[in-house]
Amino acid sequence: MDTTTVDTVRLNAVRKVYGKGGTSVMALAGVTLGFQRGSFTAVMGPSGSGKSTFLQCAAGLDRPTSGTVLLDGEDLAGYDETALTKMRRERIGFIFQAFNLLPALTVMQNITLPLKLARRRPNPARVAEVIDRVGLSERTGHRPAELSGGQQQRVAIARALVTGPAVVFADEPTGALDTRTAREVLHLMRESVRTLGQTIVMVTHDPVAASYADRAVFLADGRFVGDMYNPTAEVVAERMTRLGAWAGETQAQPATGGVF
Numbered sequence: 001m002d003t004t005t006v007d008t009v010r011l012n013a014v015r016k017v018y019g020k021g022g023t024s025v026m027a028l029a030g031v032t033l034g035f036q037r038g039s040f041t042a043v044m045g046p047s048g049s050g051k052s053t054f055l056q057c058a059a060g061l062d063r064p065t066s067g068t069v070l071l072d073g074e075d076l077a078g079y080d081e082t083a084l085t086k087m088r089r090e091r092i093g094f095i096f097q098a099f100n101l102l103p104a105l106t107v108m109q110n111i112t113l114p115l116k117l118a119r120r121r122p123n124p125a126r127v128a129e130v131i132d133r134v135g136l137s138e139r140t141g142h143r144p145a146e147l148s149g150g151q152q153q154r155v156a157i158a159r160a161l162v163t164g165p166a167v168v169f170a171d172e173p174t175g176a177l178d179t180r181t182a183r184e185v186l187h188l189m190r191e192s193v194r195t196l197g198q199t200i201v202m203v204t205h206d207p208v209a210a211s212y213a214d215r216a217v218f219l220a221d222g223r224f225v226g227d228m229y230n231p232t233a234e235v236v237a238e239r240m241t242r243l244g245a246w247a248g249e250t251q252a253q254p255a256t257g258g259v260f
């Protein structure tokens with residue numbers, strides 16, 4: 001298949017209903033969205049709009065109630081659980097808010113773990129390049145507890161990139177970091193898109209984080225309600241405000257005046 005013309009990730013009319021009967025919740029109400037190779041997309045929306053559910057379905061961690069999810073043009077519905085696990089290990093990278101590193105393993109062992117799980121022999125040059133790219137060459141023997149939060153997230157980024165995945169899904173990757181460290185992490189993600197052609201889909205609440213992406217897509221009540229290219233923090237914040245994202249919140253208002 002000619003993958004240059006196919007979205008790396010595509011959702012067609014994806015619905016996800018949790019539960020049954022009167023207590024059921026429609027978390028996604030028919031989302032159709034595509035993500036091109038080498039693009040960096042921020043997925044945004046108010047709390048409860050379906051962002052996490054979207055990510056779970058797009059990454060093959062959960063199955064839609066109806067609709068299709070395609071990775072490089074291949075329908076994930078055709079995969080059984082074993083094939084899905086294999087697909088995630090080999091073709092998807094994950095970055096989480098809480099880093100999710102294994103505390104007993106060194107930086108090097110954490111970074112190369114996905115290769116081990118996929119039974120792939122690490123390519124030393126590729127591993128060294130990824131470690132160098134995230135600025136951790138001096139720290140490969142350390143354990144996560146000996147690193148700062150920003151350094152731990154950089155380990156997680158290297159771990160996500162090391163297999164050369166089709167797509168990296170990031171879930172609030174800067175949620176646990178201070179402003180300056182968050183900026184460094186976002187810059188690193190941006191660079192991996194620019195220099196490696198990595199495709200990244202990032203769920204975030206933060207308009208400043210979204211401003212590092214090429215495109216912001218907005219969800220509300222489980223629906224795709226619009227997108228914007230080359231988003232700025234101000235315009236994203238305004239859009240989020242119109243979607244009612246910060247209604248009732250006292251401290252989560254983004255400080256868009258202090259854009260990095």
Ligand SMILES: Nc1ncnc2c1ncn2[C@@H]1O[C@H](COP(=O)(O)OP(=O)(O)OP(=O)(O)O)[C@@H](O)[C@H]1O
Nearest residue numbers: 018019025026027046047048049050051052053054
């Ligand atoms: N496992 C589940 N069982 C039942 N309902 C669920 C489940 N997971 C999510 N939901 C519901 O689905 C809707 C969408 O939730 P989701 O977590 O995807 O939203 P979100 O945009 O990621 O929210 P937040 O920004 O607060 O993390 C919400 O109404 C939520 O309560």
